[in-house]
Amino acid sequence: MDSMGIIMARKQTAADQALRLDNQICFAVYSTAHAFNRVYKPLLDRLGLTYPQYLVMLALWERDDVPVKDLGERLFLDSGTLTPLLKRLEAAELIRRTRSTEDERLVLIALTAQGQALREKAKVVPQSILAASACSVGELLAMKDEIVSLRDRLNAVLGE
Amino acid sequence: MDSMGIIMARKQTAADQALRLDNQICFAVYSTAHAFNRVYKPLLDRLGLTYPQYLVMLALWERDDVPVKDLGERLFLDSGTLTPLLKRLEAAELIRRTRSTEDERLVLIALTAQGQALREKAKVVPQSILAASACSVGELLAMKDEIVSLRDRLNAVLGE
DNA sequence: ATAATTCATATTGCGCACAATCTAATTTTG
DNA sequence: CAAAATTAGATTGTGCGCAATATGAATTAT
Numbered sequence: 588m589d590s591m592g593i594i595m596a597r598k599q600t601a602a603d604q605a606l607r608l609d610n611q612i613c614f615a616v617y618s619t620a621h622a623f624n625r626v627y628k629p630l631l632d633r634l635g636l637t638y639p640q641y642l643v644m645l646a647l648w649e650r651d652d653v654p655v656k657d658l659g660e661r662l663f664l665d666s667g668t669l670t671p672l673l674k675r676l677e678a679a680e681l682i683r684r685t686r687s688t689e690d691e692r693l694v695l696i697a698l699t700a701q702g703q704a705l706r707e708k709a710k711v712v713p714q715s716i717l718a719a720s721a722c723s724v725g726e727l728l729a730m731k732d733e734i735v736s737l738r739d740r741l742n743a744v745l746g747e
Numbered sequence: 748m749d750s751m752g753i754i755m756a757r758k759q760t761a762a763d764q765a766l767r768l769d770n771q772i773c774f775a776v777y778s779t780a781h782a783f784n785r786v787y788k789p790l791l792d793r794l795g796l797t798y799p800q801y802l803v804m805l806a807l808w809e810r811d812d813v814p815v816k817d818l819g820e821r822l823f824l825d826s827g828t829l830t831p832l833l834k835r836l837e838a839a840e841l842i843r844r845t846r847s848t849e850d851e852r853l854v855l856i857a858l859t860a861q862g863q864a865l866r867e868k869a870k871v872v873p874q875s876i877l878a879a880s881a882c883s884v885g886e887l888l889a890m891k892d893e894i895v896s897l898r899d900r901l902n903a904v905l906g907e
Numbered sequence: 908a909t910a911a912t913t914c915a916t917a918t919t920g921c922g923c924a925c926a927a928t929c930t931a932a933t934t935t936t937g
Numbered sequence: 938c939a940a941a942a943t944t945a946g947a948t949t950g951t952g953c954g955c956a957a958t959a960t961g962a963a964t965t966a967t
Contacts, residue, residue: 605873606866608805608821612891613783613876617802618823619898620780621924623773626901628925639953642777645768656915661768663778666916668954675952692915692962706766713765716773719904720897730893731772737880737890738779741786744879781954788955799923816945826946828924835922852932852945 616734626719630712634705640676641709643669647682647698648706654693663742681705776894786879790872794865799828800836801869807842807858808866814853823902841865 608614627638636644639662646661647653655669662669673696676682681702687693720727768774787798796804799822806821807813815829822829833856836842841862847853880887 602870606805606808606869608802608809610888610891611805611873612880612887612894613780613787613798614802614805615891615894615898616776616780616783617798619894619901620773620776621823622898622901622905623776624924625905627773637952638773638777642768642774645766645771645774648766649768654915663781664953665955667918667956670917672953690915690963694916709766710762713771719901720772721900721904722897727772728770730897731770731775733890734772734775734779734894737882738775738782740881741779741782741879744881745782745785784954797922814945824923825925827926827948830947832923850933850945854946 623716626716627712630715634708634712635679639664639668639672641712643672643676644681644702644705644709647696647702648709651682651698652695654687654695656693658696676702783876786876787872790875794868794872795839799824799832801872803829803832803836804841804862804865804869807856807862808869811842811858812855814847814855816853818856836862 604610624638627641631638631641634641642662643658646658655666655673659665659669673682673684677684680699683697683699685695685697687695717724717727722730764770784798787801791798791801794801802822803818806818815826815833818833819825819829833842833844837844840859843857843859845855845857847855877884877887882890
C-alpha cells in the first residue's frame with residue numbers, strides 16, 4: 588500500500604510538473620514576446636509605428652512592390668490581420684496599395700518616399716534593443732537560430 | 748575615394764543587416780509565439796479555453812484564491828487584459844470572482860469544482876506540445892531557461 | 908466556351924494586450 | 938483625525954491575430 592502510494596505520488600508529480608507555468612517553454616516565448624513589445628514601444632512611438640507595423644516596414648524595406656500574400660508568408664500573418672494594418676500604413680502615407688493590372692486579384696504594396704525615408708530613422712532601433720537585451724550579438728544570434736528552428740518545426744506540424 | 752566608398756559601403760551593410768527581418772531575435776520570438784498558439788489551438792478547443800485562458804488556469808491550478816493583481820504579476824498581464832478574460836472564465840463556470848471582505852479593493856479568484864476538474868483533462872496538453880516541437884525535454888528546458896533569462900533582462904530595463 | 912475549382916483579398920466577429928482614465932478603498936502624513 | 942497619496946480593479950479605445958465567410962478574378966477541366 589505504501590509503495591503504491593509512493594508510485595502514485597511520483598506519477599502525479601511528473602504530470603503536475605508538466606502543467607507548471609514555469610516549465611512551459613510556450614509561456615517563456617509568450618511572455619518574452621510581450622517583454623520585447625514593451626521595450627520596442629517607446630522606440631517605435633517615435634517612428635509612429637506599432638511593432639507589427641514595424642515588422643511590415645522591415646519586410647518592405649527589404650523588398651516592396653509585392654502582393655499582400657507575399658508579406659503574409661514572410662511574416663506568418665493572414666489577410667485578416669494585414670488588410671487593416673496596411674490600410675493604416677496607407678493612411679499614414681508610408682505605403683501605397685494598388686490593384687495589379689496584370690492579375691487583378693493582387694494588391695501590390697509599395698513604399699512611398701516617406702516610407703523609404705523612415706528607414707533612416709529606424710536604423711537606431713536595433714542597437715537600442717541589443718542594449719536592452721544585455722546580451723552579446725553572438726549569443727542573440729545563436730538563440731535566434733534555436734528559436735527559429737523550433738518555430739519551423741511547429742509550423743511543419745501545422746502544415747500536415 | 749575608393750577606400751572611403753568601401754568604408755561607407757561596409758557601414759551601410761552593418762546597419763542594413765541589423766534591419767533585416769531574419770536577423771531580428773524579436774521577430775523569431777514573435778513568430779514562434781504565434782506558431783505555438785496555432786499548435787495549442789486544437790488542443791485547447793477541446794477544453795473550451797483560449798491560450799491566455801489556459802495560462803490563467805495553469806496559474807490557478809498552482810495557487811488559487813488570489814487577487815487579480817497576483818495573477819497579473821505571475822502572467823505579466825494587466826487588469827485591462829485580465830478583467831474581461833476572467834469574466835469569461837466566470838461565465839464558463841470555471842472560476843468565481845469574489846470581492847474580499849478584508850480589503851475591498853481586492854477581487855479574489857477561486858476555482859470552481861469544474862475548474863479544478865478541468866485540470867485532469869488538461870494533463871494531455873503538454874505531451875502533445877512536446878511531440879509537436881520535435882525536441883527533447885532537455886533541449887526545451889535549456890532553451891526555455893535562455894529565453895526566460897532574456898525576458899527577465901528586458902523586463903529589468905523596463906523597470907528602470 | 909462554359910462550369911467548377913482555386914486563388915487573392917476583404918469583411919465580420921471575437922478575444923486578447925495595453926495605454927489612459929476612472930472609481931473606490933486603503934494607507935500615509937502632517 | 939483629515940488631507941494627500943497610493944493601491945486594486947474596471948472601463949474605454951485602439952490595434953492586432955485569426956477563424957469563418959464573402960467576393961471577384963484567374964485557372965482548370967470538361
